[in-house]
Amino acid sequence: MVDTLRKRSVAYLLLLPGAFWLIVFFVxxxxxxxxxxxxVEIPGTLHYHFTWHWDNYKEALELxxxxxFRSFIYAAIATLLCLVIAYPLAYVIAFKAGRWQNLMLFAxxxxxxxxxxxxxxxxxxxxxxxSPVTEVAHSIGLAPSGHILYTSFAVIAxxxxxxxxxxxxxLYASLERIDVRVLEASKDLYxxxxxxxxxxxxxxxxxxxxAGTLLTFIPAVGDYVNAEFLGGANNRMIGNVIQxxxxxxxxxxxxxxxxxxxxxxxxxVVFIYLRxxxxxxxxxxxxx
Amino acid sequence: MRVxxxxxxxxxxxxxxxxxxxxxxxVESNVEKVELEAKPSGELVISNWPLYIDxxxxxxFEKATGVSVAYHEDINSNEEFFNKMQPLLSSGESxxxxxxxxxxxxxxxxxxxxxxxxxxxxxxxxxxxxxxxNLRHPPFDPERKFSVPxxxxxxxxxxxxxxxxxxxxxxxxxxxEYKGKVDFLNEVRETVPLVMKCExxxxxxxxxxxxxxxxxxIDQAANDGQISRFTGNDYAQDLTNGNAVxxxxxxxxxxxxxxxxxxxxxxxPTEGCMLWSEDMIIPVGxxxxxxxxxxxxxxxxxxxxxxxxxxxxxVTPVEGVQEILxxxxxxxxxxxLIFPSEEFTENCSPTPTLEGQEEKNVIKAFDEVLNx
Numbered sequence: 001m002v003d004t005l006r007k008r009s010v011a012y013l014l015l016l017p018g019a020f021w022l023i024v025f026f027v028x029x030x031x032x033x034x035x036x037x038x039x040v041e042i043p044g045t046l047h048y049h050f051t052w053h054w055d056n057y058k059e060a061l062e063l064x065x066x067x068x069f070r071s072f073i074y075a076a077i078a079t080l081l082c083l084v085i086a087y088p089l090a091y092v093i094a095f096k097a098g099r100w101q102n103l104m105l106f107a108x109x110x111x112x113x114x115x116x117x118x119x120x121x122x123x124x125x126x127x128x129x130x131s132p133v134t135e136v137a138h139s140i141g142l143a144p145s146g147h148i149l150y151t152s153f154a155v156i157a158x159x160x161x162x163x164x165x166x167x168x169x170x171l172y173a174s175l176e177r178i179d180v181r182v183l184e185a186s187k188d189l190y191x192x193x194x195x196x197x198x199x200x201x202x203x204x205x206x207x208x209x210x211a212g213t214l215l216t217f218i219p220a221v222g223d224y225v226n227a228e229f230l231g232g233a234n235n236r237m238i239g240n241v242i243q244x245x246x247x248x249x250x251x252x253x254x255x256x257x258x259x260x261x262x263x264x265x266x267x268x269v270v271f272i273y274l275r276x277x278x279x280x281x282x283x284x285x286x287x288x
Numbered sequence: 289m290r291v292x293x294x295x296x297x298x299x300x301x302x303x304x305x306x307x308x309x310x311x312x313x314x315v316e317s318n319v320e321k322v323e324l325e326a327k328p329s330g331e332l333v334i335s336n337w338p339l340y341i342d343x344x345x346x347x348x349f350e351k352a353t354g355v356s357v358a359y360h361e362d363i364n365s366n367e368e369f370f371n372k373m374q375p376l377l378s379s380g381e382s383x384x385x386x387x388x389x390x391x392x393x394x395x396x397x398x399x400x401x402x403x404x405x406x407x408x409x410x411x412x413x414x415x416x417x418x419x420x421x422n423l424r425h426p427p428f429d430p431e432r433k434f435s436v437p438x439x440x441x442x443x444x445x446x447x448x449x450x451x452x453x454x455x456x457x458x459x460x461x462x463x464x465e466y467k468g469k470v471d472f473l474n475e476v477r478e479t480v481p482l483v484m485k486c487e488x489x490x491x492x493x494x495x496x497x498x499x500x501x502x503x504x505x506i507d508q509a510a511n512d513g514q515i516s517r518f519t520g521n522d523y524a525q526d527l528t529n530g531n532a533v534x535x536x537x538x539x540x541x542x543x544x545x546x547x548x549x550x551x552x553x554x555x556x557p558t559e560g561c562m563l564w565s566e567d568m569i570i571p572v573g574x575x576x577x578x579x580x581x582x583x584x585x586x587x588x589x590x591x592x593x594x595x596x597x598x599x600x601x602x603v604t605p606v607e608g609v610q611e612i613l614x615x616x617x618x619x620x621x622x623x624x625l626i627f628p629s630e631e632f633t634e635n636c637s638p639t640p641t642l643e644g645q646e647e648k649n650v651i652k653a654f655d656e657v658l659n660x
Binding site for chain 2: 043044045046047063064066067124125128129130131145146147149150232233234235236240241244245246247248249250
């Protein structure tokens with residue numbers, strides 16, 4: 001009896017730092033944000049009072065639905081591109097790299113050694129109108145207008161580049177765990193390379209696919225750095241809107257309301273996705 | 289255990305609520321006035337914009353007064369800086385800062401909110417003697433009770449002569465020949481009035497409808513891809529990278545840009561420019577106002593201001609500087625961007641003030657354009 005009690009209190013103690021972190025830096029700020037999102041400013045004072053003002057939500061959504069929609073489209077395309085680029089890469093690292101494996105993994109992670117901002121700013125120079133990249137693309141007909149920078153292409157390319165490692169690493173982790181004997185068995189049973197991949201390898205790597213897409217998609221929707229630096233006047237995302245509501249319009253209530261809507265929509269999208277993909281895929285088949 | 293955790297969480301919530309309560313509650317109306325000590329001493333924290341002072345002035349001030357200065361270049365945008373400071377200022381604190389440099393319209397707003405200390409002019413004899421006549425009685429602070437100008441400047445065109453030599457007016461920026469190669473400023477009080485001038489509307493007499501009409505025109509151009517981007521100082525990068533060939537830009541920047549690329553040139557739009565000033569202010573709760581006023585006074589000595597003017601290339605608010613520079617750096621003394629004549633700025637307009645609901649509607653409409 002005493003023993004089980006002690007075990008339980010140990011479990012609570014272990015949870016304490018995490019719970020403390022979550023309460024102080026998530027639950028409490030969330031409460032204030034929720035309150036702020038229903039506040040109204042006393043005109044000309046920057047002071048707010050609480051009135052259950054649900055119109056904040058309505059107005060914010062009506063005004064900024066374009067940017068909302070755009071954020072989800074950009075993030076979805078970027079996630080898909082990441083998957084298409086990362087899967088073959090992770091596959092090679094897991095199965096074919098041999099002694100180069102560690103070096104290749106290092107190469108995937110290496111960009112993290114410099115800051116995200118600097119890397120995005122570097123793209124600004126690479127994609128500038130008079131850069132060799134743009135000129136070559138223009139001359140072979142890939143950039144008919146002569147611009148790449150400040151277009152939606154540049155923003156999506158930036159997001160794809162910046163979030164690629166978040167896709168590669170979980171994919172690699174799940175591919176690497178696959179028992180090669182299963183693949184050999186498939187071959188022994190006369191499956192072609194193609195059907196081995198689609199019937200054995202890919203389903204076994206699904207936890208990695210689900211984890212990778214979530215790790216890419218969720219932060220990509222709220223991203224604002226890429227649209228800020230690589231996007232033009234018509235490529236702003238919802239993160240940029242929230243930032244400007246807060247820092248240039250001093251409209252804290254609308255900013256809070258938009259943040260909540262964003263959070264809710266992401267949760268719904270992720271929930272549907274997990275129902276569709278099967279949450280057991282996320283946990284890994286072994287866990288079932 | 290569970291109870292203990294709940295209690296801890298509750299205590300924290302109360303503590304945080306206590307801190308955050310500055311957001312609510314009534315505005316204080318009694319204005320704090322600077323109380324001077326006999327001699328400036330101690331530490332002085334200044335917030336200013338990047339590249340807005342020469343390298344000599346601060347060390348010289350430290351030597352002359354014994355005050356040690358922490359000079360931060362942490363202001364990049366009036367709105368951003370204001371919104372970051374606002375929670376502190378509402379609770380009567382300045383975050384250790386004793387001087388901030390902000391645009392006229394922001395200073396006007398902060399006076400109304402009771403965020404500034406009233407200056408004691410007995411410690412500002414140099415300001416009294418040398419402040420330019422046309423800056424002595426601005427409408428937002430008629431007796432200069434709260435603000436002392438730092439620098440003034442002009443907003444007009446910066447053009448790449450090689451690629452857009454025919455751009456002479458704000459209207460020319462809408463010419464499809466330059467599609468996608470034009471940047472506008474993200475400052476509502478400069479961009480929109482300039483476009484109104486192109487439309488033949490005097491910004492000083494503009495109605496809300498005039499503002500919204502000009503914003504509509506800008507929106508159209510942004511949607512058509514005529515305007516590539518809305519920028520702050522970063523138009524400089526677009527001009528040097530060739531992403532833009534003609535932009536709305538600030539006079540002082542052009543002098544510096546020209547040094548890198550002789551093809552870049554600031555032009556007075558045929559419609560006239562926008563004139564603006566930025567002011568030094570002492571925020572409420574500022575720790576060392578005596579040293580702050582000593583610094584304000586110090587930079588108004590013409591020989592000190594001459595160094596600043598020669599470095600930053602904006603329009604100096606201090607009289608007597610041109611005479612000094614004529615002897616030391618005659619090419620700067622002759623530059624009409626730094627010492628503009630009255631004929632040169634004849635058609636220019638002061639930055640308009642927007643108030644109340646009109647301000648809200650205009651800023652909201654412009655922000656929708658910025659956010660595409």
